[in-house]
Amino acid sequence: MSETAELKYTSKDFSSDQEVRWCPGCGDYSILKQVQSVMPEIGVERENIVFISGIGCSSRFPYYMNTYGMHSIHGRAPAIASGLKIANPDLSVWVITGDGDALSIGGNHLIHMLRRNFDLNILLFNNEIYGLTKGQYSPTSPTGKVTKSTPMGSVDHPFNPLALAAGADGTFIARAMDRDPKHLRSILKDANDHKGASLIEIYQNCNVFNDGAFEVFTDKTTKPNSTVFVEHDKPMIFGENNELGIVLDGAKPHVVNFEEEGISPNDLWIHDKYDEFKSSVLIRCFDDPAIVENSLPRPFGVFYQKERDCYEELLHAQIGRSIEMKGEGNLDDLLKGQNTWDIG
Amino acid sequence: MEDTKQIKETREHKKDVTILFAGDSGDGIQLTGSQFTNTSALFGNDISTFPNFPAEIRAPQGTIAGVSGFQLNFGSIEIYTPGDRCDVLVVMNAAALKANLNQLKIGGTIIANTSGFDKRNLKLAGYLDQRNPLEDNSLGKYRVIEIDVTKLTREALKESPLGVKEKDRSKNMFVLGFLYWMYNREMKPTEDFIRQKFARKPDLIDSNIAVLKAGYNYGDTSETFTTRYEVKPAPMPKGSYRNVMGNQALAIGLISAARKAKLGLFYGSYPITPASDILHELSKHKNFNVRSFQAEDEIAAVTSAIGASFAGNLGVTASSGPGIALKGEALGLACILELPLVVVNVQRGGPSTGLPTKTEQADLMQAFYGRNGEAPIPILAASSPKDCFQTAYEAVRIAVQHMTPVFILSDGYIANGAEPWMYPKSDDLEPIATALINQVSEEPFLPYERDEKLVRAWAVPGIKGLEHRIGGLEKEDKTGNVSYDAENHEKMVKLREDKIQKIAEFIPEQSIDQGEKGAQVAVLSWGSTYGAVKTAVKELLAEGQSAAHVHLRYIKPFPKNLEILLKTFDKVLVPELNSGQLVKIVRSEFLIDARPLNKIKGLPFSSIEIKEGVQELLSE
Numbered sequence: 025m026s027e028t029a030e031l032k033y034t035s036k037d038f039s040s041d042q043e044v045r046w047c048p049g050c051g052d053y054s055i056l057k058q059v060q061s062v063m064p065e066i067g068v069e070r071e072n073i074v075f076i077s078g079i080g081c082s083s084r085f086p087y088y089m090n091t092y093g094m095h096s097i098h099g100r101a102p103a104i105a106s107g108l109k110i111a112n113p114d115l116s117v118w119v120i121t122g123d124g125d126a127l128s129i130g131g132n133h134l135i136h137m138l139r140r141n142f143d144l145n146i147l148l149f150n151n152e153i154y155g156l157t158k159g160q161y162s163p164t165s166p167t168g169k170v171t172k173s174t175p176m177g178s179v180d181h182p183f184n185p186l187a188l189a190a191g192a193d194g195t196f197i198a199r200a201m202d203r204d205p206k207h208l209r210s211i212l213k214d215a216n217d218h219k220g221a222s223l224i225e226i227y228q229n230c231n232v233f234n235d236g237a238f239e240v241f242t243d244k245t246t247k248p249n250s251t252v253f254v255e256h257d258k259p260m261i262f263g264e265n266n267e268l269g270i271v272l273d274g275a276k277p278h279v280v281n282f283e284e285e286g287i288s289p290n291d292l293w294i295h296d297k298y299d300e301f302k303s304s305v306l307i308r309c310f311d312d313p314a315i316v317e318n319s320l321p322r323p324f325g326v327f328y329q330k331e332r333d334c335y336e337e338l339l340h341a342q343i344g345r346s347i348e349m350k351g352e353g354n355l356d357d358l359l360k361g362q363n364t365w366d367i368g
Numbered sequence: 369m370e371d372t373k374q375i376k377e378t379r380e381h382k383k384d385v386t387i388l389f390a391g392d393s394g395d396g397i398q399l400t401g402s403q404f405t406n407t408s409a410l411f412g413n414d415i416s417t418f419p420n421f422p423a424e425i426r427a428p429q430g431t432i433a434g435v436s437g438f439q440l441n442f443g444s445i446e447i448y449t450p451g452d453r454c455d456v457l458v459v460m461n462a463a464a465l466k467a468n469l470n471q472l473k474i475g476g477t478i479i480a481n482t483s484g485f486d487k488r489n490l491k492l493a494g495y496l497d498q499r500n501p502l503e504d505n506s507l508g509k510y511r512v513i514e515i516d517v518t519k520l521t522r523e524a525l526k527e528s529p530l531g532v533k534e535k536d537r538s539k540n541m542f543v544l545g546f547l548y549w550m551y552n553r554e555m556k557p558t559e560d561f562i563r564q565k566f567a568r569k570p571d572l573i574d575s576n577i578a579v580l581k582a583g584y585n586y587g588d589t590s591e592t593f594t595t596r597y598e599v600k601p602a603p604m605p606k607g608s609y610r611n612v613m614g615n616q617a618l619a620i621g622l623i624s625a626a627r628k629a630k631l632g633l634f635y636g637s638y639p640i641t642p643a644s645d646i647l648h649e650l651s652k653h654k655n656f657n658v659r660s661f662q663a664e665d666e667i668a669a670v671t672s673a674i675g676a677s678f679a680g681n682l683g684v685t686a687s688s689g690p691g692i693a694l695k696g697e698a699l700g701l702a703c704i705l706e707l708p709l710v711v712v713n714v715q716r717g718g719p720s721t722g723l724p725t726k727t728e729q730a731d732l733m734q735a736f737y738g739r740n741g742e743a744p745i746p747i748l749a750a751s752s753p754k755d756c757f758q759t760a761y762e763a764v765r766i767a768v769q770h771m772t773p774v775f776i777l778s779d780g781y782i783a784n785g786a787e788p789w790m791y792p793k794s795d796d797l798e799p800i801a802t803a804l805i806n807q808v809s810e811e812p813f814l815p816y817e818r819d820e821k822l823v824r825a826w827a828v829p830g831i832k833g834l835e836h837r838i839g840g841l842e843k844e845d846k847t848g849n850v851s852y853d854a855e856n857h858e859k860m861v862k863l864r865e866d867k868i869q870k871i872a873e874f875i876p877e878q879s880i881d882q883g884e885k886g887a888q889v890a891v892l893s894w895g896s897t898y899g900a901v902k903t904a905v906k907e908l909l910a911e912g913q914s915a916a917h918v919h920l921r922y923i924k925p926f927p928k929n930l931e932i933l934l935k936t937f938d939k940v941l942v943p944e945l946n947s948g949q950l951v952k953i954v955r956s957e958f959l960i961d962a963r964p965l966n967k968i969k970g971l972p973f974s975s976i977e978i979k980e981g982v983q984e985l986l987s988e
Contacts, residue, residue, distance in 0.1 A: 093838070111680065347655045359794060
């Protein structure tokens, strides 16, 4: 099926007849485009793909995809997707959510979906702001953030969404950004290939209410020194001339100029996405460059991946076992129960 | 043998008997009650039960708060309620007597476990100066049978290897055995039950059966008790019967309907009293392709069911009032999506956490109006434990044929109550056609195009050519595209309401349960008040009064003829376990002077209360 499906579709086949209505310049446009261009490559028939979203700017996403879709209510997309996946495990399910939707009102559903490990993909558009309600701080806004609801600055401590996902035993944890389309596409494909709940946090610029929130990571001039793009089995190297690297001193990462210091790339931290402990350290590299001097670069890529049984498979296996043990349910036996008596 | 017995004892025939078992919540009262129920049902009595227990799993021993009760009414006549007042009150301790004495008929029998009336128990029960009611002549109006159950149980188990604590735990079996003797029942069904229940603990099989027999033999051999009662089988319609509890019947109804609709059954639920037994029951039947999902919260319970419905399963969720409140927003979503969904509310006393183990009918308005915007949802109510089956079956039919969430209102009283059920054969259950489509036409697919019933098609992911997007934003007529158009919004709000009203054309007309059109007073009831009203009106009719009984299963939409029917009566009385909810709706819908009769005590109506309410109206 996959071969013909790959040949059959172009990205246009995944664009619906609805006019896209995000603000001009919104990072969502890029993410939509990358998703639409990856879809023909995942080898799934269009009718077997479902996009489920909650509420927020990003959650309009399903309307623009020419697949099955549901724009649901605030925070509940993971729960809806859970039911969908149980009802039909063969569907390719994509949950579209934002920092407010997934981490504030829907935080409970997100963690439970991750721990149950449904086989689906969650794209968490993080713009560190409430956009649809016109500019209040979100659970990922940095402390001190001045918004309409926090004129004196937010006193909330922000989430590191990926650390939360790790805490919930998520089996695929990754970060990407709207302004690096090529990287985003490759992560989307990796997420699709992973069997289990794949969470991608995507930094997304809200140019109206929180413009430049991630500029230090996305701007051509600062990006090389403030980010590190990790790849499995490869040393962590970054910097304008790829001269910087990360070494692990015990459990503590350090930045080194490995060329100057005469360190071989092989002695740098070699990323192992299957190593639960080292991945936790990587996920915890979350310095805010605006606050921390000589901060660690912000990592992007697939940080952690693990094979674990999916909830819907386990559930259907139980149903199968129950049928094996008791036979396909006989309605008359059920109606009759254990003790009966006749009158007349 | 029989002859010699006749000398020793008298036999009294009874049409019906109400027994109330009461004791500490750890005394095994519910088990004793349900065993007597099953045995009597197997014997052929009609029967109705009402378990009444504290919210705490183990409330302080010996106190009034810790008293657990199980009332059952069985007879050789048709039985509709667990009985107003009891003929026999079985009390395992002083607190049980104090809490329930007012439930006993004058002249009724008290069977008291004397070891539950020691100083400590009397103090805990709050008897002044630890005055023992068994000894101070205060029970002169009753017949008191004192048995030292604890002592006799221990004696019966002299040889048993069990410890004292474990031995004492089987004292409920002594009482059960004694009552089996008193009412001439066989012990075999209970012996079978014990063997099954303790299959892996042979010591407990031996001890429980020994104590059960000891109780029976105590009645047989003790010279003190000379009266045995005979309650003959009831003249019930010919057929095959079983005993069923409300939540169990509801679960069986859901499974049956899903089977007959050829749909997978998805049940999303979060544990809550008194609805959890539906989850337990459904989880036992995975071989019926039941997908039961214990969700992280009430909201996930309903939204996962919506997701499952979108994928072509029968999505079902259940809860009690507080959980239904949490589901409110999602129910609005299901309503605007126009997807099938069955929502069960096993009502309990409110507001807030309220009275978790007590019954009430106070969530009717919540079902009618408890959502933002105008989000009409059909409402059906079950009238008795066995009726939960048919109500669930109907709710599923309406949900999948009319593409709408449907409410089933049950309550703690019928959820835990039991009665004999002439169960149907699967072939006799009506097949259920659904709104599912799998054909792609030449025309582009319009998800919100409607048929003559105003129902849209159920297009499920996986079907090529039917790809579409739905959502909670107002949608354009036919296309389902997001629309903020003023005219369109008004049109859609009305369409959604009209669709629900149209269901009235696909449900039976309202019938009169008893009495005739044009009677002086009609009692209009819904839900679990059925039995009490049935009994009351039956008596009134027998006394020659002009009364009638109309009972609603379909509350939204009302049956088409309800208005005309109600207007034939001089007066309409609406008894409810709330401050007056259906009565308000009936008054505003039909502009009739319907009168309320309310009880808000966490307990069901007695038939006497209904009868007095009718008599008051009759005499006006």
